């Protein structure tokens with residue numbers, strides 16, 4: 216006679232079931248199910264326990280979905296191992312499932328779980344070639360309302376890989392920002408403090424906004440853009456609205472906060488400036504240290520006019536890095552062209568386009584490439600355009616689009632940018 220009896224779970228068994236489960240777990244084994252899921256199956260689905268007098272010595276719980284049951288937990292007290300208790304629990308469970316007309320029983324266990332004898336002894340088939348994939352969405356349910364209120368969102372994965380060329384900037388941002396933020400424990404143990412506020416500067420269209428979003432996408436953190444121009448319409452005034460926005464942001468565990476064209480609210484103090492704006496700059500100067508006190512967030516500010524910023528604003532201790540994002544070099548331009556030219560246009564001489572588009576920003580290249588595509592499309596669909604030779608996706612068609620596109624970055628901007636790097640950049 217077995218010394219135990221197997222019976223249905225009763226609500227007052229719960230504490231003991233949890234203790235048995237916790238005592239039977241191996242810490243190094245990644246659990247597939249959480250404690251709250253297991254508790255829920257006890258009350259909502261099916262659980263069976265093995266008891267000796269009033270003491271629970273083992274339990275099995277399952278979740279029932281249509282005609283399948285998923286075993287979430289099979290646990291037994293260590294003193295009772297090796298005596299067939301696991302198999303007895305499974306048998307008790309199976310009998311009850313069969314009564315409900317359920318024939319298919321599955322169990323998902325970590326590969327490192329060694330306590331699988333009960334399954335093997337009870338004729339469960341082992342599927343060697345199944346893999347388990349899991350992804351935890353980065354936002355907690357309670358973070359969703361504040362995030363929506365802030366106009367924030369989770370960006371799609373893959374934005375980082377969509378950034379073509381810009382190898383040098385990508386490496387820098389990956390090493391200085393992404394890796395320390397993604398692995399704060401390792402960074403801290405080596406004395407690297409993950410950055411909490413950075414400025415990206417450079418001519419328009421070079422990818423500052425795109426980089427900020429790509430950082431959020433890479434980290435899998437929500438992205439919140441703060442629009443000073445919109446906050447200005449707030450009846451409390453811009454400074455108070457900015458303060459409130461950052462207060463709301465502090466409720467998020469992880470966040471990439473982005474302020475574009477930051478020079479609008481943080482440009483150098485000068486006599487003519489309206490005192491309202493000075494108040495806003497001062498507010499921002501107070502907000503940044505407070506933001507820095509809370510780990511798990513990064514503030515990215517972008518500007519096309521770094522030299523117009525208040526120097527106090529850029530001070531050490533406020534921003535960890537002041538990173539230049541310049542117009543792409545020839546190799547980067549080639550990569551960006553490649554990104555925007557359809558794979559079917561195999562004959563296009565990309566190196567020639569890269570050479571012909573000097574000082575083009577990524578945005579200029581995108582514009583010229585899309586224009587060429589639009590022309591080709593119109594030629595294909597509009598019969599009256601079919602005789603126009605430049606409208607196909609040929610090298611010539613792209614070169615025509617290049618001559619019709621004015622590079623945003625002028626020689627003068629390049630010169631200023633190089634001076635700014637010399638004087639202001641901090642990487």
Ligand SMILES: Nc1ncnc2c1ncn2[C@@H]1O[C@H](COP(=O)(O)OP(=O)(O)O)[C@@H](O)[C@H]1O
Nearest residue numbers: 378379381419420421422423424425551577578
């Ligand atoms: N490295 C890149 N590869 C591909 N497209 C890019 C790249 N950088 C920028 N772009 C494109 O150029 C456009 C302008 O970029 P954006 O980030 O807004 O520039 P900025 O913020 O510096 O003015 C966007 O449409 C973006 O998709």
Ligand SMILES: [Mg+2]
Nearest residue numbers: 423424475517
């Ligand atoms: Mg931008």
